[in-house]
Amino acid sequence: MSQDGPVPAPRILVTGATGYIGGRLVPELLAAGHGVRCLARSPEKLRDHPWADRVEIVRGDVTAPDSLGPALRGIDVAYYLIHALGSGSRFEDTDRQAARTFSEQARAAGVRRIVYLGGLTPADVPESELSPHLRSRAEVGRIFLDSEVPSVVLRAAVVIGSGSASFEMLRHLTERLPVMVTPSWVRTRIQPIAVRDVLRYLLAFADRADDLNRGFDIGGPDVMTYRDMMRAYADVAGLKRRLILPVPVLTPGLSSHWIGLVTPVPRSIARPLTESLRHEVVCQEHDIARYAPDGPGRPLRFTEALELALRRIQEAQVATRWSSAALPGAPSDPLPTDPDWAGGSLYTDRRQIAVDASPQALWRVIEGIGGDNGWYSFPLAWAVRGWLDRLVGGVGLRRGRRDAQRLRVGDSLDFWRVEEIEPGQLLRLRAEMRLPGLAWLEMYAEQDGKGRTRYRQRALFHPRGLLGHLYWWSVAPFHAVVFGGMARNIARTAGRESNRKRLKATESN
Structure with missing residues (x-):
């Protein structure tokens, strides 16, 4: 109910x-x-x-x-x-x-x-x-x-909405590159559509009783090139005018590598997007309006769709993201609960530390990890790992978070995926970076038998072949800095936030 x-x-x-x-x-x-x-x-x-x-x-x-x-x-x-x-x-x-x-x-x-x-x-x-x-x-x-x-x-052609892959690609290309040497497809004409209009058209066929059997082109009122779209984004976002220099030498493959390095969209998704952009995609009819009348101001203009998408992001109200779906090549196996899972090796790095804070305060830090808050240890090492992942076609660190404070199962979190949450107790992440094996990271907020708060952390790696074993032992010397530093800094942050709240409460009394 x-x-x-x-x-x-x-x-x-x-x-x-x-x-x-x-x-x-x-x-x-x-x-x-x-x-x-x-x-x-x-x-x-x-x-x-x-x-x-x-x-x-x-x-x-x-x-x-x-x-x-x-x-x-x-x-x-x-x-x-x-x-x-x-x-x-x-x-x-x-x-x-x-x-x-x-x-x-x-x-x-x-x-x-x-x-x-x-x-x-x-x-x-x-x-x-x-x-x-x-x-x-x-x-x-x-x-x-x-x-x-x-x-x-x-x-539909390009769907514009907060969190869509097309929008994220457009946003990050425009924001990060004031001068762009771009593929020739930036001259291709496109008819983008706001995600709100896509949903409105989909909804229109939920309760029709007829036997309609046909296709419909759906798009917004603007037909523009990708270069026009980038310049419009710069205007709406309050950026300086972008200098865009198209060149004919960037193939779809090279374009996808380039987009994978500059934007959060990994090469596996960027490639089909860029391959499709070499074709002019403009609606040949608008018969959909007979079944889903547009009404005043509908469909939304491109700039209106951009403004709505940016407002949603600024207000942290992104309902879904392109990264919510499983990515090609990402591991989908469940957590191995048995150390002898599948008869193979399971490497483990365990850390635990006492925390001068309540379990609730510790959990807030755990649930807020990643994105703008970072990973609480050796930022350069995490940044380098993210760049290396993107160089080989992985997702890197730029996916960030859907919500700045709350996580749910299935959320993407930089190059991790939330696999399990037990609110106030456990956060389990599954790695989606390119690895010769499967990896997980678990973070626990606990109390010991004497009522003291304890942070417990476990990293697991199931190697694939000899390369997987070599990978683990090559990075193992850095675990004390990366995973050990993470545990210490999470505990310190929780204690600091708890002390700050206690001090504020004392002053107010």
Whole structure:
């Protein structure tokens, strides 16, 4: 039961609820009075969302027919908001098979409509010449439209909203590079759309009773080049005018490396974004307005979308981020609780220290770690590790935090992912930097038998092959500085904050 009364029986399924768009669509559907079921490979990632107790969450995978049957049972409208990422043909095969499996299972379950958010494609470019990712999005849309379930396919170009990968790429390129030598794709015309309008269009098909089966181009009112977008961002953000010098020599591969170094968006995501930007993506029609009337001031202009996104970031109200979704190549294995996990090695670095503060004060420091607060030890070492990670295509340290004070399961935290939280007691992070193995970091706020506060810390590493073992022993000499310093500084910070509060309370009395 929610605070607002009985939860309606689910009649809408949302796939990709742990991602950027799906995580924002769910509360919109709930606000409109719909019963919602969420399909997730890792349901625990949705556990701490503010709407989690108002939806039904089921474990499943769109590539696994056995898990889709129960998830689609009793569903009228199914939102398909997931995409594979990667390189080569494998991700296209995954996308294709997942879409076919989903449409077949939806037909068998009696689903009335599938709603899919794909990519906007140029009208004058043969599909075979599209970037692999645009080509795959187009193919998935066609699979749904050709299926036996009536489908609505929405095709969007660049989505602008706080936390979207496209917005983060635009923001960091513009803020960090007052003079830019840029790829030729900065001259490509694009029709961006505000995330609010994307959600409004998606929501419009939640309760239609007809058998509509067609695709729609969706975009904002502005058609502009990427260079125009960067200059508009500089104006809205109050930055000096940016000097942008396009050159023809930066290929999509080189561009993705460059973006990976300058922005928080890792190469694995930057590459499909930049590959797609070589095509002009402009809406050929606006028929969507017949089914979702725009009204005054809608769709939002590009500068209005920017202003809203920046305001959300400044107010720390970013509901979802691109990094909420699992990244390509990131480990997804659960924490190894057995030291002999999988019959292999598990290296451990343990630290514990007494803290002159309450467990609650210590927990506030633990939960606030990362992002602007840093990692409480040897900042240069963490910065170098972040740069090295980005050089090999990893996420680096620039993802930061979704919220400056609160964490929830599934949040990205620099180059970690929050795997488990026991409020006031345990924070467990799983590494998403590029490593020859799997790594976790655990932080505990505890009390001993005499009521004294204790901070306990555990770093774990499960090596992969000989390189993994060599990696551990090569960095082990630095653990006393990095992990030991972290434990000492977290304890000191908690004690200092606790003393400050005690002193303030004494002065007020």
